[in-house]
Amino acid sequence: MNIMDKPELQFSVICDDIRREDNGKLMLLGLFEVIAARQFPATHPRLFIANRWCKWDGRFKERTRIVYSETKEVIVESPEVEVELQDFSTHHTVLSQFDNVKFPGPGKYFVEILLDGELFRYFPINLLAMNQESRES
Secondary structure, three states: HHHHHHHEHHHHEEEEEEEOOOOOOEEEEEOOEEEEOOOOOOOEEEEEEEEEEEEEOOOEEEEEEEOOOOOOOEEEOOOOEEEEEEEOOEEEEEEEEEEEEEEEOOEEEEEEEOOOOOEEEEEEEEEEEHHHEEEEE
């Protein structure tokens, strides 16, 4: 497959919050790859996933989801977003906000980015069972 057959995902990050400055710049706050919880199922109050697309000319659809690796269950999923890049010098950032995300157990989860309904890229996020004794010491 030719590299020009698909857009490039410049970055995909998971964070606590996203804000836009007056000058238009995005501020990604609290980037992370691990969540610790005292008990499971655990509810994470809010998280964001930011995906920036570039180096392409055309339209495509993007969807982001989090999948529990142990059961292959989709924990949370964004609506499908149509993205248009007008030429190779433009970019588009898709921001997905997820509230009250329920994680059923500790272990490995995957953030999956789908492009036109097919898995395009994925990366892990780990949920750890926090030992209360070690926290108190």
